[in-house]
Amino acid sequence: MGEKLPFVTKDQLEHAAATWPTPFHVYSERLIRERARALVAAFSWNPGFTEYFAVKATPNPTIVSILAEEGCGCDCATATELAIASACGVRGGRIMLSSNDTPDEDYRRARELGAIINLDSLDMVDCLARALGGELPPMVCLRVNPGGDFTASNGIIGEPADSKFGMTVGQALEAARRLSGMGVAEFGLHAFLASNAQAEDYYPRLSRMLFGLAVRLWRELGARVRLVDLSGGIGVDYRPEDVPVDIAAVGAGVRGAYEEVLVPAGLGDVALAAELGRWMLAPAGGLVTRVIHEKVTYRDYLGVDACASNLMRPAVYGAYHHITVMGREAEPATRRYNVVGRLCENSDQFARDRMLPEAHVGDLLFIHDAGAHGHSMGYNYNGTLRSAELLLREDGSFELIRRAETPGDYFATLDFPGSRFSALARPEG
Template sequence: MYLHGTSRINQQGHLEIGGCDAVELTKQYGTPLYVYDEELIRNKCRSYVEAFKETGLQFQVAYASKAFCTMKMSQVIMEEGLSLDVVSGGELYTAIQAGFPPERIHFHGNNKSIEEIQMALDVNIGCFVVDNFYELELLNELAGDKGVIANILLRVTPGVEAHTHDYISTGQQDTKFGFDMGSGMAFEAVNHSLLLNHINLLGLHSHIGSQIFDTTGFKAAAERLSHFLIEIRDRLQYTASVLNLGGGFGIRYEEEDQPLPVKAYIHAIASAVKQLLGERSYPLPEVWIEPGRSIAGEAGTTLYTVGSVKDLPTIRKYVSVDGGMTDNLRPALYQAKYEALLANRADEPAAEVVTIAGKCCESGDLLIKDYTLPAVQPGDILAVSCTGAYGFAMANNYNRIPRPAVVFVRNGQSDIAVERETYEDIIQRDRLPSHCTTI
């Protein structure tokens, strides 16, 4: 397993993260356990800010909280000076409860409810990313009822398909997200926005996909959006102050993944925007981006305890752990791949090929297929790397399994960020209606 951030193998032969021995963490907090390397998160945030500063552009980096959203994470993002994008009332509520400045919050989503929009208006968030005509009209009406003006970006689909899984490609024409540029829908949305009394159009937004390893898609999106900005300036006399090119920057889950340095992505985007808009004397807008996975993903490690081992000679050896698709849905959802090691025997050589199975009552609950580890024994601690994005965020109670605890580690200290669920937590909203009878 590749060791990210502050992770290392200590003198006891144990995995260590943020100066904390992983084996000791499991003794203190139990398993499964999400462990976040806080120093790595902060360094990732700073790398985006520093890369943008080198470009000379005005900018805003907003952490995409759908990747991993807790009050502690919101606090770290706030302290690093980033903005925050949310996609639900729950994420917005979490951020506000953590004390995140509402003026640095952007609200995404293709079907925001009336209650969610009203909540966001009440706390005076910085910007709505409007996804469709229904939302545009609804937001204008609700803002009017409150006597305020809502800042918006219009999400447009530039027709760029990034090299990613079909389920996480969002910039192509056939998608539930945004106003299509190719059909004229996006132009109509801009024109209509400018006529609404309680809407202030800041500019445009696009997002072309996730887990992207080159700059081609970003440059293509920047080119198409720049041409569109010029078109609406010339036809509607409107000049945008913001151009948001979304996120999707890839991370290393396994050896074959080769993401670019943060600087390469940012400089490519900045160069394309400067050149294309500069050639047409267009005032350079503030450029926004929304990294999520690339900030949280590599910082997360999930620790499990090994239970049963089933050996089928000449076929497969199954090693089962005390978690699975309830704490990491990605392998079952879109065949995501991971690396792992035995945290309590991290310095031992590989000895066998095994398949890591979860404990859920599903044949498809497999975390890692055909992976080489030292000879695994019940009671070993398995560490799966790069689970920081969309692990906790997608965690569920299938089979009524409690969700794991979350701890942040830094400089040898561990702090609980989310308590482990209990069985009592799982049934706390269950009710036995009074009219039910037993037979």
């Protein structure tokens, strides 16, 4: 079994912790840029390729700005995520609004920014027309759910028929017919069927299905598909024994399907897109926490100053995140621990029965692959406060890119006229 190593040293983390106490999330600028460039290189054969970074994964404006510098756009699900994209200088067709159960104001905000709008259901055709006063954009994207036996190696979304996302193929054809009648001239196709798929054939299989539908829309309706968005879903190697997905092989597989299906149909100018969040950012981030208690009952427990409020995936999904005891990377794993947080929930455990080098109060732990769906999924249960986010710059320096919450932040929403708790929202001192 190979060992996963942090992208940062113990000395670096101790230096950072002297200024910004644990717990905190830390991200590697070097890894973020490397992964963005690897993805673009894998699809460089398609001149129109765009990575619409899934903002939901890591909605920090500094990180979104770094990705924008690398040519990435933004995949947004809400008006707030649209605002993040705009604040980072991302505009127009570099933004994709891929949402479901969408309020009218989100459609209007997307139009103001010139974003591509991706419709999740057939009823949203009329919703979009109402929201925009009948003035539809020249291109609309359609999210498709093929149902049937299209499966991927993931345990988060599951079978297509059990997913709330997308419309049936028949509904997509009807949506294109209606939209064409409303003046929409061009279309995009999109599907979101997997999360953390480990197999390299997921994108190629998905692309073949969407390419076939693009040909069908053209032949049956005369509807021209200009964009095929493969969405997200490509996974990462959370466990040491996992084999990393070869993104170059994925790109080559999609190219094979493109040349077999689209090119012969005269659709060789279709642009491709991805909306990777986890693959882009998970390995580029970690949660840093310190051991504050040791407890031995029926198990050996390491109590840390982080909790599920900082990284909820283990508590909610039973997800595996590798843990390194900083400074003991080369030592054998001789003790079996449960690594736990302080929430009043037994599910608040980062690891159960995990073999680690012997650890003690004061040790720093690095929880791997927390750069996506980590800080972004934080919450305030038990009055916990969300932690800081740091960026490890390419020159080795640290930058605070989101401060830790304070008790004043917790009470801030009570600061309104007539509230007897307004004083609690004021800064301490």
